[in-house]
Amino acid sequence: MTDQHSAPPHPDRTGRRLRTVAGLLCTAVLLGALVGSSAPAAVVVKDEHFISAQTPGVLDIEGGECFDDPVHLPEAGEVVVRYRPCASTADNQTYGFVHADDDADWAPTALGEFAWRACRDLFTRTWPDGQDRDLRFYPVLPTEETWAGGDRDVMCVAYRPGGRLPGSLLPRW
CATH class of the missing domain: 1.20.5 (Single alpha-helices involved in coiled-coils or other helix-helix interfaces)
Structure with a gap:
């Protein structure tokens, strides 16, 4: 059964x-x-905290030069900014430097406000007609350590959100 x-x-x-x-x-x-x-890919916020004067490789970038967003390089063992010729595609381009007062105290909030204002002024002078409406900018600030060593320069950087730069953005006058 x-x-x-x-x-x-x-x-x-x-x-x-x-x-x-x-x-x-x-x-x-x-x-x-x-x-x-x-x-979607993670959104990258490019502001005064995106990179700083202590990000390896950033101090090698000069006015008008292009560079890629910071990436981890196994051979360097750290996150670095890499120069990229403007003739190829790049993530960012330096469009100038502004100098903070030598007698100013390093204070992150005040320095950030100065950097945004000064880079905005330089941005509107560089592209006065606003022909590149999809262009944005951000400042690269000295850190407390680099400030103590005399660094008063703020790097102003232009980029296109969601896209790479097809070449130099700087106007040819």
């Missing part, structure tokens, strides 16, 4: 269950791939 509870499942039911489970797994994998491939 066979116990009704210990009888093997009916073959048709087992096949349907396996097909259902397999279908659900395939759907989950496909949805995961679609969601993963269409997920």
Whole structure:
């Protein structure tokens, strides 16, 4: 006599269950791939905290030069800013430097306000007609340590949100 509870499942039911489970797994994998491939890249906020005078490589960048956003370089063992010729594509371009007063005290809030105001003024002088409406800027500030060493220069940097620069942004006068 066979116990009704210990009888093997009916073959048709087992096949349907396996097909259902397999279908659900395939759907989950496909949805995961679609969601993963269409997920937007992390938004990079470029402000006075994005990079500083102590970010390795940034002090090698001069006025008018282009560079990429900081990346971790295994050979350097740290996050660095890398120079990029403006003739190729780059993430950023320096459009000038502004000098803070030599007798000013290093105070992050006051220095940040000065840097934004001074870089904005230089930005509007560099692009007076506003022909590059999708262009943005950010300042690169001295740190407390570099300030103590006499660094009073703020680097003003232009970039295009969500895109690389196709070449030099600076007007040819």
